[in-house]
Amino acid sequence: MPRLDIVDLKAAYGATPVLDGITLHVGSGEILGLIGPSGSGKSTILRVLVGLLKPASGVVRLDGATIDYASARDVRQMRDRFAIVFQQYNLFQNMTVLDNTTIAPIRIKKRLRADVEEEARRLLSMVGLGDKLAAYPDELSGGQQQRVAIARALALKPEILLLDEITAALDPELVSEVLDAIRVLARDGMTMLIVSHEMGFIREVASKVAFMAGGKVVEIGTPKQIFDAPQEVRTREFVSKILRH
């Protein structure tokens, strides 16, 4: 059962600091929603967690064991337990839907092709794409591509799923089909970190919400606390602005 602790995490893009001492705890089966204005560092947390950006300082612990991001072995082991879904889907353009979903389990995790393909077919049907196995990403709509990306992440059998603004690049009418797929996972008790601007959705599925601004966690609490009774001025301003439209 995964437990993720992030303590005083700092990171920068070159000389620009983006994370300024983040502390967050996510327990098994919990869903943490990360909200906040653009540039507040929400997505950066996820990028640091999967090792796409090296942290400058701070500690990340998975089940109590500290991940050393300078150690290739630690990073490999950590990536084995996380899966991330990106805002731009990042599907491999040269592969079919089925190959996108199966390549990492087969080639990298060295699982049996037959098992992996069976599992992939099940996941792709679950996200409503059972009839698109042979399609290439550029033949699909954004919403369909994002659902493939979700199936691809799940095929890795992650313990923790990271969702990086997965509906931000979608046309409004495609948002719900993607969120529905995530609702199923939430019901099944998947541990997730969700960066999103879909406040209604965060409020509905998250067990905890962290409001971020300027690379810091400003306030953290239950969805009810954050959306209905925010304590900090900045949270109140953000929430009222968001909920007004």
Add this chain to the structure above:
Amino acid sequence: MWDRVFSELPAFFGYYNMLFLTKAALATICLSAIGSVTGLISGFGLALVRLTRARWLAPARWLALLLTELFRRVPFLVTLMLVFFISQLSGLDLPLFVVALIAVFLIASAYLAEIIRSGLESVHKNQWDAATAMNFSLFETVRYVIVPQAWRVILPPAFGFFVLFIKDTALASQIGVIELTFAGKVLNNKGFPAALVFGTLLLIYFLISYPLTRFGTHLEARLAKTRHR
């Protein structure tokens, strides 16, 4: 002029001239083919080295950058002379054809490395992110994700380079390698009309490069059908 060309035809297309031209054509083909194939392999290696990030590989990256930039900037003829004199002065005294081979290898490596590198870099960064986050190593990412998408960008300029390269190997004549252009000069000096000699050369160069261009188009159609937005 034309009556002279016609009157010389039987003598020009005599057995020994044809043998001479065939050998010269083979030299041109060998120089370009071996140069292109070895250059393609080492160019790929150089491009890959430059994609690495590990600190301990920094000297290799530096060397790859140096080789690529150096031999792309130095004229072919200078590289050829350089290899020639190194071979002479070092006492190795390599056969002229080998000297020419080394020179074409160096040039082709440098040019193809740059063509391949720009192809690999044309693939969107988000493809790297996805592969990296799923624990693909550098080589797994390149093999499964990047190269299949980079072919379409690499192939057209690579085949353009191959065709240019066939003609550039004519410079090997400067150190005395008997390839097509050199053979043409010899026959011209023997008194055959220039129009006849160089007209024939033109035809042979075309016969060598045209199938190559066709092959390139064929490969593009086959390998580069990778879908890409």
